[in-house]
Amino acid sequence: MPWAIAVGLVPRKVWLWLLGVILVLCFLLMILFTSAITTLMGFQKNNTNENVESVELVNGKAQISEALDQYRPLFEKYSAKYGVSEYVELLLAKTMQESGGQLADVMQASESLGLPPNTIQDPERSIKVGIRYFANMLEKADGDVKLAIQAYNFGGGFINYANEYNNGEYSKELAIEFSRMKYQELKHTGMYSCIRPESAATGACYGDIGYVEAVLSYLKGGTIKTDVQPTGEWVMPIAGALTQTSDYGMRSDPFDGTPAMHRGIDFACTNAVTSIQSVDNGQVVEVERSHSGYGNNVLIKHKDGLYSHYAHLYTISVQNGEVLQKGDEIGKCGTTGNSTGPHLHFEVMTTKQYGSDINPAPYLGL
Numbered sequence: 001m002p003w004a005i006a007v008g009l010v011p012r013k014v015w016l017w018l019l020g021v022i023l024v025l026c027f028l029l030m031i032l033f034t035s036a037i038t039t040l041m042g043f044q045k046n047n048t049n050e051n052v053e054s055v056e057l058v059n060g061k062a063q064i065s066e067a068l069d070q071y072r073p074l075f076e077k078y079s080a081k082y083g084v085s086e087y088v089e090l091l092l093a094k095t096m097q098e099s100g101g102q103l104a105d106v107m108q109a110s111e112s113l114g115l116p117p118n119t120i121q122d123p124e125r126s127i128k129v130g131i132r133y134f135a136n137m138l139e140k141a142d143g144d145v146k147l148a149i150q151a152y153n154f155g156g157g158f159i160n161y162a163n164e165y166n167n168g169e170y171s172k173e174l175a176i177e178f179s180r181m182k183y184q185e186l187k188h189t190g191m192y193s194c195i196r197p198e199s200a201a202t203g204a205c206y207g208d209i210g211y212v213e214a215v216l217s218y219l220k221g222g223t224i225k226t227d228v229q230p231t232g233e234w235v236m237p238i239a240g241a242l243t244q245t246s247d248y249g250m251r252s253d254p255f256d257g258t259p260a261m262h263r264g265i266d267f268a269c270t271n272a273v274t275s276i277q278s279v280d281n282g283q284v285v286e287v288e289r290s291h292s293g294y295g296n297n298v299l300i301k302h303k304d305g306l307y308s309h310y311a312h313l314y315t316i317s318v319q320n321g322e323v324l325q326k327g328d329e330i331g332k333c334g335t336t337g338n339s340t341g342p343h344l345h346f347e348v349m350t351t352k353q354y355g356s357d358i359n360p361a362p363y364l365g366l
């Protein structure tokens with residue numbers, strides 16, 4: 001029987017009723033489908049953005065100095081006490097950024113008590129206060145680790161700011177905005193200075209806007225790019241002929257003749273001509289242009305956890321954060337800063353901190 005006749009045979013009321021049921025069913029199916037997709041996407045987002053990153057932050061192993069390693073039991077003790085045991089490595093990484101384990105106020109925790117910097121004289125007290133402060137920040141940040149790390153540097157006000165303007169989440173842009181705002185408010189006190197070229201450029205000179213990246217660089221899987229592999233064999237830091245003019249170790253000070261520690265090796269070179277080059281693959285972590293101390297100098301972090309430091313340069317041709325290959329030029333030989341004539345002062349350090357130097361000779365095969 002033709003279709004039209006069959007439709008005609010079914011009472012109009014039943015037909016409308018059937019149509020209604022089909023429409024309702026379609027609608028329900030659509031809702032089900034949409035929510036399934038949303039859940040799936042939400043799960044994926046969580047998985048890549050939050051969970052994986054947190055796992056990485058927590059499971060990374062901190063690259064720390066021997067000076068700091070001696071305090072490890074205290075970090076374990078107090079992180080257990082304040083319920084942040086899974087963050088021991090992160091706390092050690094943070095401490096590398098704060099003091100490298102070289103100062104009595106190891107975690108630079110004095111300011112969290114409202115005291116002037118380095119007021120705490122007992123390392124154990126510093127670790128206790130520092131970890132308690134971090135645990136507070138982590139709780140206030142509702143588990144957002146990066147937000148808690150930055151708040152350790154900026155103070156808890158940054159978390160309120162994130163809640164108000166960024167759904168309670170950390171971002172570098174937010175840190176820059178906050179730092180700029182606070183600096184406008186507080187620069188008249190003269191207590192703050194632009195510690196990074198990036199800070200000076202953006203006017204974000206309150207605290208350290210690069211703090212999160214700096215801390216994470218001490219954890220494997222941090223900001224050091226993984227495509228840069230250590231080669232295990234260093235090249236010389238200056239191109240061409242080598243004349244070593246001063247050894248590492250105690251010597252008489254070239255300015256006043258008193259015994260002084262020489263923290264690197266000096267090489268003779270030609271002012272503004274000799275090329276200074278990175279001894280291995282790595283990332284530039286500090287560029288300073290100065291007329292005193294090390295003069296124009298560059299600090300490079302290598303994947304094996306060591307730093308190489310090049311001082312008294314005439315010009316610098318690299319930027320902070322730049323990834324370098326072994327032998328890349330970083331500048332020209334000079335005599336800037338505390339120097340008596342054109343030479344390269346070359347140091348090898350185990351942390352970013354002054355004083356963590358070791359003898360560079362074996363690394364250069366000298």
Ligand SMILES: [Zn+2]
Pocket residue numbers: 246262264265266344345346
């Ligand atoms: Zn020197």
